[in-house]
Amino acid sequence: MGQKLTSQSTKSKRKNGLKFSENQVNSNSQYIDEELTAVESPCVNFSYVLKNAAEVPSFIWHLTEVQKLNLSHNRLARIPPALGKLEQIVVLNLCGNHIVYLPREIGLLKNLKVLFANMNFLCDVPEELSLCHKLEVLSLSHNCISGLPNTYSDLTNLGKLNLSNNWIVNIPACVFQMKNLDFLHLGSNKIESISDNIKHLECLKIFILEDNKIRVLPRSICSLTSLELLNADFNDLQTLPDDLFMLRRLPRIARNPVDKGLHIINNPLGNPLLELASGGLDILFNYLYDKKKMM
Template identity: 30%
Template structure:
């Protein structure tokens, strides 16, 4: 009897029925997303986002009607809100206004590498968002509603067709990184965002830098304007006192204002590909330090010319630029090939709140001990191009440090005490003798930029790098990396990862050449599941 009962349940027409189409988003994936808060729909060929994705946290799941179970894995009523939605590398042409039904989203990454032409205004309702990536789409404008997203720290709109950026984006009060490369912008956006630190606006059609736009960049440390059509640099650039890197490569600039040399924190000035007049090519080849020194010399010549033949040079001014000390709070003793810094240099800075010190291009073999006299104010120190074989633990007494430049020395390690530099954001260690990633750096959670190119580093620990939540730039080029751990792809805060010039075989050079996003995506795809 039981045999015939089983036979009676067989569908004899099964072979003739049209199979039901497979759901665009498997139900198991949605079920897992209710538990984890993460839904990854990248690379699924989607032309639209299924409605059940938008309603994921509104509609009861199917198991609510099917059964009631108290097993831990089936407690559908204990679902968590969706916080991360990944939609990149699909064929989306639009996003529904129903995106507002996912108000707990913190990351919408996502949307890159699609065919979007516009965004719904309801995106502005996603008040918890901290990161939005819209790169590689066909956007010609951005909705004003984006300005309501006061918690967004990173906005990537690169590789689109934007001709302007709405002023309403000034409401993004937490915005730190703005990516606008490869669009059709004719002017910089006027965004008085108080936290904005990095602006990437290369490969656009910007012709003129205006004072109104520059005045909004008072806290910017990195400004990238390469491959535009800029002809002149206004004097207002000298007001960007926090600027450390300025990329003006491949523009139409013919002259440089001497006031550029007054930027107290400028470390990198890139000018290749401009028709500059009056500046020798070999001077440009020497690097930023020499170029700024030349521009400062022009200011000094102009000042001496204005003072007339009766001007006098005090003995102390033979060693130190007292104008820089008093006005810019900058102490310099550079390119002297000296084995030590004379006491007269420090004496000239007595009772001054010095914020920046540059003792580069000398023959220093030890940390100048009198630097400790500046511990209450010193935030930026440059000891590059010296002969330091070790970094003294005394540097850790300079608790206000935000930038350290130790490039082109003979360092093999850093003191463990450096982990106590609680304000350090940038450290430059290129062209030294490190064989491993310095242990102390893993513990400085404020780090945003680590430059370790041209050393002998053999490996990094991605699990510890992931704890550096602010790290956006990591230069490991020209080292001894035999392999790149796939878990490095989980360091999602990275916006610039340099790996070229290492002996690893994967990722291939073609992938590395595509840039940071492609490398990170490749590495994530190699993580064992």
């Protein structure tokens, strides 16, 4: 059994916020790359990798100056309350473990900006995470989550939220109050409808709904005029809202999962919509615009 412990202290020029990439690598992409850079100077990074490890060594909870902590891709079953001692943490990566719950003490991490807790066994998440008011990126994909606490509406700085590959039937109400979201991934859930409250997410640029059970896109989605990618592929859509032509920042009918644009081809759309969409976005939008004018 091999153990790898790395601790690195780096100094760099102060930068505004965190840089990360939205790597759209395939149709099941998590879209938020785990490779993060540029925490404010100075920073201390610590990575712990131990094959089949079920516990974190206690000494880690005494590394109070750590700002980036990587515990990903172990076999950790739990994170102890001692996590709350690491008050300087900016980036916490717990991806790819066997974690069933996160400790309430995570709410003590007042400097936390990025949390990866994807690919675990979480059924819910603690209300106390809403106390991390600096949080900008939250990835909870590939878990067993069916909802979020209402208190998460307090995460007003959150810009990226990944809830894909969970058990969500209804989009959590708190999401519609996260008005700084520019990235929202809800793909591969059990969502059947979208609330009109989606109109409140005016900053959204990337909205992924693929592989759900959605039959209708609400008219209110057409008010999200900042959208550059709207992926509603592999749903049960048979029609489209007439006002969809308002989404002028969508560059094309997209077929490649990594492309920006409107992803709708893989739905049971009736003609003429399917035929028009096959001809390109301009043709589809012109049809919807003309149809709207005649109403």
